[in-house]
Amino acid sequence: MLTAKLSRPSFSTLALGVATVFVSVVVGAAESRAAELHVGGATVSITPDRPVAIAGQMRTRIARDVESPVTATALALESKEGDKVLDQAIMISCDLVAIESAVLAQVRRRVKERLPDLDSQKVLLNATHTHTAPVMTEGDYEIPKDGIMQPAEYADFLASQVAEAAVKAWQARKPGRVGWGLGHAVVAQNRRAIYADGHAQMYGATNLASFRGIEGSEDQGVEVLFFWNPEGKLLATAINVACPSQEVEGLSAVNADFWHEVRETLRSKHGKDLLVLAWTGAAGDQSPHLMYRTRAEERMRTLRGLTRLKELATRIVGAWDEAYEGARKEQKADVPLVHKVATIKLPVRVVTDAEAAEARSKIETLSKDPLNRRSVVWHQEVVDRYERQKAGPVDPFAMELHVIRLGDIAIATNVFELFTEYGIQIKARSRALQTFIIQLAGPGSYLPTERAARGGGYSAIVESNLVGPEGGQVLADQTVNLINSLWPEG
Structure with missing residues (x-):
């Protein structure tokens, strides 16, 4: 029997809800021609209407409650010079653990049927990596049949809802302005502990005599995009944080994790229809879980009267405010838009x-x-x-790579849980003023560094990796090359 806990929405009230907003921006083409870029947006619920198995752990979990709705949010862009289309993109952020290839194919097919003039290859999806969203693939888990929504059924519902978001976003395009900014927030920590004998362990104990340190780099930057209408009303924002949304990953209820709190907080300040895209940066070895100083952190959180999800959201929103304070002073109405899609081959x-x-x-x-x-x-x-x-x-592993130039910023995707060091490489070597990395724009698997592979442990062993460090370096190099091709030297 389905139960809805106090203050939590039920499955049935969330499954088919669709709310739509739109945004737009006027930009110039990459070749400095005057071009108008119409931008639209929409958000839809992807919450199932009945109990469902949820993904992200090695054991079967059945969610019978909804702690916070999972949603998909679409941002559509089209650059035109008169009646001539210069470029297009629809970016859709989903509260899911990953983007299954079959789901992406279904979404593109459905969008193409309804929008035949749109290049469906320029529709891209990314997952926030919440571990409390439904399973999409048959056979991964032992799932009861009676009263439980099955993975194939959910995948069909998901594709329909996401395609609906894409179409509504596309149909809502209107002119406006765009800006970008940078803030900082301590949201993630590197989650791999290393020990005296050289081995590493994800979430390994740090209070042991053999503990020697945290393995890899951390990225605490928060990259943010903003969109306003011509009158200066904020209509949409995309937030890029190098942290998967898995604070409550072990629970057995549908939950969008900290992104729900982020969205609700921003909408309380800027309007209930604010469109919020959640982009997870290169964070294969980062997570929101505390690795040390845990008791002190928890004491301070308790004294401030915050839940852990609320604390993470407060930090992200603080960084967003920091970025907004600068970006709102430079609202752009004439910027280039270029969207490149390439298939790169990575050694397995x-x-x-x-x-x-x-x-x-x-x-x-x-x-x-x-x-x-x-x-x-x-x-x-x-x-x-x-x-x-x-x-x-x-x-070799064939990966679809998207690189988008929007004014002074670059957006680059990958399908992996990409270790943070690769993201730092790409950002540091990029010619763009600011570079957004979006991981899990596909089915996932960790992509570790050479150091991590030597240390072993979950996330850096062969079970965790379709592609190893050699392929990771190829990915970084080819992503940088494609980004930099959009910013010719001189």
């Missing part, structure tokens, strides 16, 4: 004999309990990859 991570043998051993042990299905599937994928290697040459 090789499965060793020892890794394949270990995976087989774990499958044999775990298969005794059907509740371990997700873990069994995880290890079986390693064995399958090993068998393909033995059969002959393995094709």
Whole structure:
């Protein structure tokens, strides 16, 4: 029986709700021609109307409550010179753990049917990586049939809702202005502890005598885009934080995590129809979980009377305010828009004999309990990859890369949980004034650094990686090259 806890919305009231707002901006083409870019936006609910399995852990969890709605928010851009279309993009942020390839294909197909003049390859989706959103793929978990929305059914509902957001955003385009800014917030910490013997562990204990430090870099910058109408009313914002939204990842209820609090706080200040896109930066080795100073942090949070989600949202909104204070003074009405889509080929991570043998051993042990299905599937994928290697040459991993220039800023996507060091590389080497990195614009898998792969542990072992450090460097280099091609030297 479905229960709705006090102050939480029920499944049925959320499933089909659609709210739409629109934004626009006038810009110039990359070649400095006067061009008008129409921009529109829409947000829709992607919350199921009944109990559902939720993704992100190795065990099956059934959500029978909605703690906060999960949504999809679309931002549509089209640059035109008179009647001539110069470029297009629809960017859709989704409260999901990842973007399954089949869902993306369904969305593009449905959008193309309704908007035949739009280049559907320029429709891109990204996930916020909440671990409390529905499962989309059949077979990953052992899921009861009775009274539970099945993954294929949810995926169909999801594609329909997301396509609806894209179409409504496209149809809502009108002129306006754009700005960009930078703030800072301590939201994420590197989550990999390293020890005296050289090994690493995600969320490893830091109070041990053998603890030697935190493995990798951290990025606490908050990149922000703003859109106003010609009268100066703020209509939309995109917020890029190098942190997955997984503070409440272990719960068994639908929850958009800290992004719900961020959206609600900003809308309380700037209007209930404010469009908020959530973009997760390169954060494969970052998360909001505390790695040290935990008791002191929790004491201060309690004294301030904040939940952990509210505290994270307060920090993000503080950084947003910092960015807004500057950006509102430079509202642009004449900026270039260029959207490039490329397929880059990345070398896959090789499965060793020892890794394949270990995976087989774990499958044999775990298969005794059907509740371990997700873990069994995880290890079986390693064995399958090993068998393909033995059969002959393995094709490289083909990744769809989007790079967008909007005025002085660049936006670049990847499909991975990309370790933060790669994002820092891209930002530091980019010719853009400011560079936004959007990870999980696809199905995911971690992409670790060389140091992380040496240390091992979850997120840097072969089960976690389709592509290893060699491919990560190729991704960084090719992303930088494509970005910089939009800012010719001299």
